[in-house]
Amino acid sequence: MTDNQVINLSELKSHCQNCSLYALCLPMGLESGDLDKLDQVIKRRQSVNKNNYLFRIGEPLKSVYAIRSGSFKTFLTNPDGTEQIVGFSLPGELIGMDGIGDGRHNCSARALETSSVCEIPYERLESLAIEIPGLQHQLLKLMSQEIQQDQNLMMLLAQMPTETRLASFLLGLSRRLSQRGYAATEFNLSMSRGDIANLLGMAVETISRLLTHFQDDGILRVERKHITVLQLDKLEELATHCASHHPNNSNIG
Amino acid sequence: MTDNQVINLSELKSHCQNCSLYALCLPMGLESGDLDKLDQVIKRRQSVNKNNYLFRIGEPLKSVYAIRSGSFKTFLTNPDGTEQIVGFSLPGELIGMDGIGDGRHNCSARALETSSVCEIPYERLESLAIEIPGLQHQLLKLMSQEIQQDQNLMMLLAQMPTETRLASFLLGLSRRLSQRGYAATEFNLSMSRGDIANLLGMAVETISRLLTHFQDDGILRVERKHITVLQLDKLEELATHCASHHPNNSNIG
DNA sequence: AGCAGTAATTGATCCAGATCAATTACTGCT
DNA sequence: AGCAGTAATTGATCTGGATCAATTACTGCT
Numbered sequence: 251m252t253d254n255q256v257i258n259l260s261e262l263k264s265h266c267q268n269c270s271l272y273a274l275c276l277p278m279g280l281e282s283g284d285l286d287k288l289d290q291v292i293k294r295r296q297s298v299n300k301n302n303y304l305f306r307i308g309e310p311l312k313s314v315y316a317i318r319s320g321s322f323k324t325f326l327t328n329p330d331g332t333e334q335i336v337g338f339s340l341p342g343e344l345i346g347m348d349g350i351g352d353g354r355h356n357c358s359a360r361a362l363e364t365s366s367v368c369e370i371p372y373e374r375l376e377s378l379a380i381e382i383p384g385l386q387h388q389l390l391k392l393m394s395q396e397i398q399q400d401q402n403l404m405m406l407l408a409q410m411p412t413e414t415r416l417a418s419f420l421l422g423l424s425r426r427l428s429q430r431g432y433a434a435t436e437f438n439l440s441m442s443r444g445d446i447a448n449l450l451g452m453a454v455e456t457i458s459r460l461l462t463h464f465q466d467d468g469i470l471r472v473e474r475k476h477i478t479v480l481q482l483d484k485l486e487e488l489a490t491h492c493a494s495h496h497p498n499n500s501n502i503g
Numbered sequence: 504m505t506d507n508q509v510i511n512l513s514e515l516k517s518h519c520q521n522c523s524l525y526a527l528c529l530p531m532g533l534e535s536g537d538l539d540k541l542d543q544v545i546k547r548r549q550s551v552n553k554n555n556y557l558f559r560i561g562e563p564l565k566s567v568y569a570i571r572s573g574s575f576k577t578f579l580t581n582p583d584g585t586e587q588i589v590g591f592s593l594p595g596e597l598i599g600m601d602g603i604g605d606g607r608h609n610c611s612a613r614a615l616e617t618s619s620v621c622e623i624p625y626e627r628l629e630s631l632a633i634e635i636p637g638l639q640h641q642l643l644k645l646m647s648q649e650i651q652q653d654q655n656l657m658m659l660l661a662q663m664p665t666e667t668r669l670a671s672f673l674l675g676l677s678r679r680l681s682q683r684g685y686a687a688t689e690f691n692l693s694m695s696r697g698d699i700a701n702l703l704g705m706a707v708e709t710i711s712r713l714l715t716h717f718q719d720d721g722i723l724r725v726e727r728k729h730i731t732v733l734q735l736d737k738l739e740e741l742a743t744h745c746a747s748h749h750p751n752n753s754n755i756g
Numbered sequence: 757a758g759c760a761g762t763a764a765t766t767g768a769t770c771c772a773g774a775t776c777a778a779t780t781a782c783t784g785c786t
Numbered sequence: 787a788g789c790a791g792t793a794a795t796t797g798a799t800c801t802g803g804a805t806c807a808a809t810t811a812c813t814g815c816t
Contacts, residue, residue, distance in 0.1 A: 326654060326655070326658055328658065328662075329743055332662065334654075334657065334658040334661060334662055336654045336657055336658075347647060347650070348647055348650045348651055348654070349647070350643045350644055350646075350647035351644050351645075351647035351648040351650075351651055356651050356654070357654065376636075376639070376640065376643070377636070379639060380633055380636050380639060383629075383630070383633050386629070386632060386633060386639060387629065389643070390603045390629070390642065390643070390646065391603055391604050392604075393603075393643070393646045393647065393650065394600060394601055394602070394603035394604035394646065395604040396650055397600070397601045397604075397646065397649055397650055397653060398601055398604055398609050400650060400653040400654060400657060401579060401587075401589045401601070401609070401610065401653060402579070403657060404587065404589055404653065404656060404657055404660060405579055405581065405587040405589075407657060407660035407661055407704060408587060408660055408701070408702070408703070408704030409581075409585065409587055409704065411802075411803090412802080412803065442763070442764090443763070443764065443765095444763075444764095448661070449661070450661070451660060451661030451662065452803075452804085453803070453804050453805075454763085454764075454765095455764090455765080455766080455803090455804080455805085456802095456803060456804075457764095458764060458765050458766080459765085459766080459803095461765095462765080462766085474763095474764085474811090474812080490582055664772075664773090665772080665773065695793070695794090696793070696794065696795095697793075697794095705773075705774085706773070706774050706775075707793085707794075707795095708773090708774080708775085708794090708795080708796080708797095709772095709773060709774075710794095711794060711795050711796080712773095712795085712796080714795095715795080715796085727781090727782080727793095727794085757816105758815100758816095759814105759815085759816095760813100760814090760815085761812105761813090761814090761815105762811105762812080762813080762814100763810105763811080763812070763813090764809105764810080764811070764812085765808105765809080765810070765811080766807105766808085766809080766810095767806105767807085767808085767809100768805105768806085768807085768808105769804100769805080769806075769807100770803105770804085770805075770806090771801100771802105771803100771804080771805090772801105772802105772803100772804090773800105773801095773802100774799100774800085774801080774802090775798105775799080775800070775801090776797105776798085776799075776800090777796105777797085777798080777799100778795105778796090778797085778798105779794105779795080779796080779797100780793105780794080780795070780796095781792100781793080781794070781795080782791105782792080782793070782794085783790100783791090783792080783793090784789105784790090784791090784792100785788100785789085785790085785791105786787105786788095786789090
């Protein structure tokens with residue numbers, strides 16, 4: 251039975267329908283026959299070591315990637331060489347789609363920890379999406395979700411004080427992790443304080459101080475990279491506690 | 504001949520292939536037969552008065568819209584009722600695509616001036632995109648471009664000083680307008696100072712002061728809504744003059 | 757285990773840009 | 787034309803959070 255199980259496992263690993271991320275990922279909602287077609291174009295189980303690039307800004311878009319495990323940061327690079335992180339990506343998420351616009355990647359993706367991905371050649375994905383309406387829909391849906399995420403971050407950056415930004419970031423992470431079957435209230439940050447600061451448009455020192463405050467207030471326990479959320483409700487409150495005193499709160503007439 | 508011309512004009516108006524925005528808009532690259540199919544699903548020439556909504560956040564997504572003339576602001580509303588503008592849309596651009604993710608609009612769109620749009624029922628667009636590969640591609644491309652735009656704005660908000668943000672905003676507007684056949688160096692702002700401030704995460708007063716500075720430096724002429732760019736190169740310089748002294752300029756190793 | 761390089765924390769100071777306040781355009785209405 | 791409401795400008799002040807500086811963890815290497 252042990253042998254049997256081993257064989258089954260390796261069987262399982264090579265198909266979307268048996269992947270634990272199925273419900274979040276690209277093949278969501280596809281029926282068996284269509285899934286097989288998709289399965290055939292996916293190059294599975296590429297491993298990416300910590301700090302290695304999955305792709306770099308400017309490279310021609312040849313594939314998009316579904317994350318199986320681990321995490322990535324995606325970032326732009328401005329003329330100075332300064333980087334601007336535009337997001338962190340978790341298992342079940344698709345990265346590289348930003349490059350469709352002009353056929354080149356418009357951001358770089360770098361592994362925050364040793365990770366594994368499924369590579370999906372983009373041209374074949376696009377032609378498959380014509381055959382499979384559900385796949386086209388899922389593709390559009392995932393892109394639209396990315397737009398939503400980006401716009402929410404824009405709101406944080408434009409209007410919210412640093413405390414709200416960090417609370418919202420942590421809460422978002424917690425939610426995404428719990429969707430993926432991990433604990434909502436206890437997790438490890440795979441990214442550095444500097445990376446979080448960069449994403450949220452603040453200084454590392456401010457991140458550090460806020461984490462200390464959150465801990466002093468009994469909202470979090472912070473042990474280096476390990477975060478325990480002690481009072482989820484208070485964190486939610488901080489995250490939604492909008493800038494009622496803030497600029498431009500012109501109500502919509 | 505005058506009569507003849509009138510007849511021709513109204514003929515022309517009702518087809519994508521004769522629209523001056525063809526090259527920027529959804530039908531870009533489609534061949535004649537496919538264009539006809541697209542033409543058939545488009546409800547043309549809806550007019551939207553200043554300050555009216557094209558759609559509101561939360562409404563079910565029934566259509567997306569291609570802008571024919573005029574301009575819109577798209578914005579999120581947070582729990583307070585505070586608005587966060589996420590973009591301004593110009594002729595040839597497609598709005599409403601953000602709603603695909605969950606079938607409801609995730610932002611509201613409001614006309615900044617009297618405008619006209621082509622309404623495209625979303626379900627029919629999606630099924631047409633299955634028939635017409637080029638249309639699917641164009642759809643994905645436009646969404647990917649929106650992601651890029653949003654991410655660029657994120658960088659501005661997170662890293663750049665106010666001067667750079669405004670310069671970059673004006674330059675972006677100038678470029679988009681000139682792509683659409685308008686003058687690059689002379690245009691009217693259809694949005695208020697308050698709207699610009701909101702988008703760029705700054706106070707109205709700062710916008711006002713910076714415009715005055717730009718004028719004092721001979722870069723712009725500002726007459727209320729009317730902007731004349733006198734030194735495009737200097738404006739470009741200000742827009743790229745990145746925050747070399749700014750936080751988190753961790754070079755990529 | 758020990759050393760070197762990097763990440764994180766903590767404290768002190770400073771400043772870009774928000775906020776407050778007052779004035780001066782505009783714009784739409786009747 | 788005149789009045790009311792809103793948008794924009796300009797100036798004075800204040801502050802959240804950046805910057806600077808120093809110390810204290812870590813982490814990876816040999």
